[in-house]
Amino acid sequence: MTEPAGSGGAARPPTILVADDEPDLLDLLVYRLSHSGYEVVAAHDGQEALQAARESSPDLAVLDVMMPKMDGFELTRKLREEEPTRRIPIILLTARAQEADVDSGFDAGADDYLRKPFNPDELVARVRAVLGRR
Amino acid sequence: LRQLCGTNLPAGGGPAGLALQRRQTVVFRDLTREPPRPGLPADPRLRSAIAIPAVGGNGRVLAIAEFFSDRQLPEEGLVSTLTSLAGRIAQYIERMGAEAETQRMKDEFVSTVSHELRTPLSSMTGWLHILLGGEPGPLTSEQRQFLTTIKRNSDRLMRQVGDLLLAGQIESGRLSLELAEVDVAELAQEAADLVAPQAEAQKVAITVAAGQPAVVNGDRARLLQLLDNLLTNAIKFTPDGGQVRLSVTAGGGRCEVTVSDTGIGVPPQDRPHLFERFYRASSATEHRITGTGLGLAICRAIAEGHHGTIRLAEREGPGSVFVVELPLAAREEKAI
Numbered sequence: 001m002t003e004p005a006g007s008g009g010a011a012r013p014p015t016i017l018v019a020d021d022e023p024d025l026l027d028l029l030v031y032r033l034s035h036s037g038y039e040v041v042a043a044h045d046g047q048e049a050l051q052a053a054r055e056s057s058p059d060l061a062v063l064d065v066m067m068p069k070m071d072g073f074e075l076t077r078k079l080r081e082e083e084p085t086r087r088i089p090i091i092l093l094t095a096r097a098q099e100a101d102v103d104s105g106f107d108a109g110a111d112d113y114l115r116k117p118f119n120p121d122e123l124v125a126r127v128r129a130v131l132g133r134r
Numbered sequence: 135l136r137q138l139c140g141t142n143l144p145a146g147g148g149p150a151g152l153a154l155q156r157r158q159t160v161v162f163r164d165l166t167r168e169p170p171r172p173g174l175p176a177d178p179r180l181r182s183a184i185a186i187p188a189v190g191g192n193g194r195v196l197a198i199a200e201f202f203s204d205r206q207l208p209e210e211g212l213v214s215t216l217t218s219l220a221g222r223i224a225q226y227i228e229r230m231g232a233e234a235e236t237q238r239m240k241d242e243f244v245s246t247v248s249h250e251l252r253t254p255l256s257s258m259t260g261w262l263h264i265l266l267g268g269e270p271g272p273l274t275s276e277q278r279q280f281l282t283t284i285k286r287n288s289d290r291l292m293r294q295v296g297d298l299l300l301a302g303q304i305e306s307g308r309l310s311l312e313l314a315e316v317d318v319a320e321l322a323q324e325a326a327d328l329v330a331p332q333a334e335a336q337k338v339a340i341t342v343a344a345g346q347p348a349v350v351n352g353d354r355a356r357l358l359q360l361l362d363n364l365l366t367n368a369i370k371f372t373p374d375g376g377q378v379r380l381s382v383t384a385g386g387g388r389c390e391v392t393v394s395d396t397g398i399g400v401p402p403q404d405r406p407h408l409f410e411r412f413y414r415a416s417s418a419t420e421h422r423i424t425g426t427g428l429g430l431a432i433c434r435a436i437a438e439g440h441h442g443t444i445r446l447a448e449r450e451g452p453g454s455v456f457v458v459e460l461p462l463a464a465r466e467e468k469a470i
Contacts, residue, residue, distance in 0.1 A: 022253055022257065024254075024257040024261075025253070025256060025257050025260070028257060028260045028261060028264070031264065032260075032264065035269060066249070116252065116253075116256050117252060117255060117256035117259055117260070117292060118256075118260075119263060120260050120263055120264060121263070121267075
């Protein structure tokens with residue numbers, strides 16, 4: 001069930017940045033992704049996530065939309081503006097079921113989105129798909 | 135004649151500006167005697183002007199109607215009629231504003247509540263999913279059984295929160311549908327698969343009769359919810375060993391979905407109110423069957439949102455039959 005992600009066994013596992021202001025949900029994201037063979041960097045709000053993205057240059061970012069200090073849309077735009085973080089694929093987690101929110105996510109530069117509440121296995125599937133696309 | 139909706143007018147100057155400043159009707163009977171200034175038209179053919187403000191209860195000017203004419207403006211009678219009309223317009227604008235404000239607060243409340251309820255629920259269902267997946271360690275059959283019960287109830291709570299949100303959207307007329315071609319026959323099978331565990335637990339047999347494709351122009355997720363609500367109800371109201379049958383037929387430009395069961399049925403006195411929000415059938419309370427009374431109201435809103443209908447069919451013998459009719463996509467225009 002938890003094959004190491006990526007191709008070769010010896011290769012460095014991809015690093016994934018996850019950001020969510022809900023500690024229990026953040027733990028859930030970290031658990032699910034690290035048990036699926038990824039290196040995981042966790043951030044508790046948008047500001048922290050931006051910092052982490054600059055420092056750890058992750059292979060992908062999973063960002064909650066509704067976060068204090070900086071929401072997921074703004075964070076996505078910021079990441080897209082700066083050279084080192086410009087090409088990080090982004091999956092947004094949206095609690096709001098409004099299509100308009102999804103559109104503004106794509107407008108900001110997100111690669112995919114997942115509606116909350118999500119099935120943890122579906123998240124892993126999306127992560128694989130987005131990483132495979134690059 | 136020229137009419138203005140004054141929002142950012144400079145106070146003073148022309149008729150509208152003066153009306154904004156004085157908060158009362160301003161009349162220029164002879165423009166040719168006014169010195170030229172900003173706000174007054176330079177056109178020499180214009181003879182007169184009138185500006186009528188709609189003043190709200192708090193003295194704020196909500197709107198101004200400004201008219202210029204190449205003739206002498208009419209007598210005082212009409213001016214006072216227009217002024218009192220403006221007063222009624224002001225009241226109307228204020229009422230609309232208050233309603234919009236109430237609606238906005240309601241929307242905000244619903245979305246806050248939904249976020250506050252969904253976030254902890256997401257965490258609960260997510261962790262339960264992981265526990266039941268067996269990754270953290272093997273579970274005894276009893277542990278699995280108890281966790282499954284918790285998961286089932288969390289899922290139920292999640293659905294109820296979703297239903298409440300949807301009911302709010304329906305009430306304020308903002309049920310948004312994402313339309314695409316949807317095969318209702320295929321959807322029926324999916325809906326039956328979704329409720330299979332529930333049916334099994336209650337020892338109710340489900341059969342699906344959906345041979346021919348029945349493509350409608352609809353919102354897949356909402357239509358699935360409609361079918362799911364009907365099937366869940368049918369299972370809930372059907373005792374052990376009963377049967378639920380779901381059939382989909384297409385013809386005459388319409389798709390007909392029928393959900394029938396061999397359950398306790400709907401008492402005659404409940405029939406007229408069945409699709410009302412928060413209405414619960416007397417049989418439901420009698421048999422201690424849980425529910426919020428939103429399911430069928432949501433079904434009706436979804437069916438009607440698709441230009442379709444839903445009804446409870448008359449039936450001889452036990453059980454009940456719900457019939458949903460939706461226009462087919464390809465022959466939509468002929469269906470009407």
